Amino acid sequence: MLHGTALATVVAFGLSLSLASPLSKRAALEDCLSSSGVSVDSQGSDDWSLDVAPFNLRLNFTPVAIAVPTTVKQIQDAVACAVKLGVKANPKCGGHSYGSFGLGGEDGHLTIELDRMSKVTLDNKTGIATIEGGSRLGHVAAELYAQGKRAFSHGTCPGVGVAGHTLHGGFGLSSHTKGLALDALVSAKVVLANSTVVSCSATENPDVFWALRGAGGSMGVVAEFQFQTFAVPEQVTIFVASAPWKQDKAAAGLKAFQDYVANTMPAELNMRLFLNRIYANFEGLYYGDKAGLVAALQPFLNATNGTLQYTQTGTWLDQVKHFGNGVALNQTHPYDMHETFYSSSLYSQALTDQQLAAFVDYWFGAGKKQTRNWWIQVDAHGGKNSAIPKVPGNSTSYAHRDYLFLYQFYDRVNFGAYPADGFPFLQSFIGNLTGTMKDGEWGRYVNYPDTQLDQATAQKNYWGGHLAKLQAIKAQLDPNDVFHYPQGILPAASA
DSSP states (O other), rough: OOOHHHHHHHOOOOOOOOOOOGGGGGGHHHHHHHTOOOEEEEEEOOOHHHHOOOTTTTOOOOOOOOOOOOHHHHHHHHHHHHHHHTTOOESSSSSTTTOOOGSSSSSEEEEEETTOOEEEETTTTOOEEEETTTOOHHHHHHHHHHHHHOOOOSSSSSSSSSSHHHHHHOOOTHHHHHHHHHEEEEEEEEEEETTTEEEESSSSSSHHHHHHHHHHGGGGGEEEEEEEEEEEOOEEEEEEOOOOOHHHHHHHHHHHHHHHHHHHHOOOOOEEEEEOOEEEEEEEEEESHHHHHHHHHHHHHHHOOOEEEEEEOOOOOHHHHHHHSSSSSSSSOOOOBBBBBEEEEESSSOOOHHHHHHHHHHHIIHHHHSSEEEEHHHOOOSTTOOSSSSSSSSSOOOOTTSEEEEEEHHHHHHESOOTTTEEEEHHHHHHHTTTTOOOOSSHHHHTTTTSOOHHHHHHHHHGGGGHHHHHHHHHHHHOOOOOOOOTOOOGGGGG
C-alpha cells in the first residue's frame, strides 16, 4: 500500500462536510480555487460552455465549478478545495464518457478539466512515453509516431482521453495483438483524495497501481502516465468483409466466428463484427501485408460465407486515421463532439446454440423493426492467440481478461431527445443472452457504461471478483468517497 507519510496522511485524513447543497457553494469554491492559483471557467463563458458540454447529450449535469489546472500542484489544490468545501470531485480528460462521469454523473461536483495538460514525450532509448493526464488518444498517437514511430495499444476514437480509457481497460483494434492500454502502463503519478501526490508502479505502491489499472477513476486524479511503447510495424492492412446472412444462416455464421476467434485467429489479426438493422460486416486490422491478411482470413470467410470487400495496406498512422472515422487525428483543446444515445456492454464466452438463436431472433425481429440508429460491435477479445488473457487475471483490477468477446451496444438518435421508452430495446437484446447465463459467465465494460444500472449492480458487473479488494483499497485511499460517481467503487465501509 502507500509508503510512510503518505499512508499516515490518508489514515489521519478527516473531513467536516457541510450539509449545504453543493451548488450553493459555488462562490466559496471558486474563491478557494482562485486563491490557490487554479484557473476556473467563468459560468457563461465560452470555456464553461465548451467544458460543461457532455459527449452524450442525453446526460447533462451542472458542476459547482470547473477547475482548469495546468500543473500537478494545481490539481492538488483543486482537490484540496473540493475537500474543504465538502464537494465531490472528478477528473475530466477527454470528456468522452458515455455516462458524463467527468462531470460527476450528477449535479453538484467539482470538475477538474485536464485537457490543457496534454504534453507527450517519448524517450527513444527506453521506448517509455511520458504522457500528461489530459491528453487525447489521437494526439498521443500522432505524437508518438512523429517522435519515433512508436505506439501502444489503445482505442480508435481520437477525442477519447487517455486517462479514462486506460484506467478502465483500454481495449482497441490492436489489443488482440498487443493487449490492453493498461497492460502497457508502467507507472503513474496520481493525486489522492488528501491532495498528496504518489507515484505508483509494480514496485512502488503496488496496490495503488493494481487498483488504477481497471478502476482508476475512483481512486484519484492521474496527472501523468508512463507507457512502454512498441515500434510500429512497417505496414498494416485494414479490411472490411461482408457477412450477407439471412436469418436462417446467421446463427451458423456466428458460431463459425466464435470457433475461429477461440481456436484459429492469428495473433497478428484484430477483428470485430459490426451489425445493425441493415447489414453485418467484419472489419479490422492485420499486422502485415494484404497477402498475409488473405491467407489468415480465407478459412474464416469460407466458414462464414463472408466476402472480402475492401483492403488497404499502409502505415500505422494510416490505420489510426482510418478507424478515427473521419475525425481529425490530433485532438487537443478545444474538443466539441456530441451525440445523443444510450449504451451498454457485455463480455461473454462462446454463446450456446440456445443463446445464438435468441440473439439472431431478436436481431432479425425487434432489431430490424427498430429504426433508430443502433449498432452492435462484437470484438474478438480473447481466444488462444489473444494477448489479453496471456496476462494473469489477478495482475490488474481489470476483471474480464478471460472472456472471448466484448460487445458494445449503442442506440443513437440523430435529432432530438432520446425517447424515455427507448431503453428496453438494448436491455432486452442483452437480457435474452444473460438470462440463460450464470453469475461469473458474463460481465460488463466500464468504458461502455450502462447508466440505467444502480451502483451496486454496476460495481458487480464491471469489477466482478476484484470488487472486494477494490473496495478495501478505496477505503484506504479515499475513505470519504471524494472521487464519487454514480457507478464508481464505493469504500468498503459504505459499499
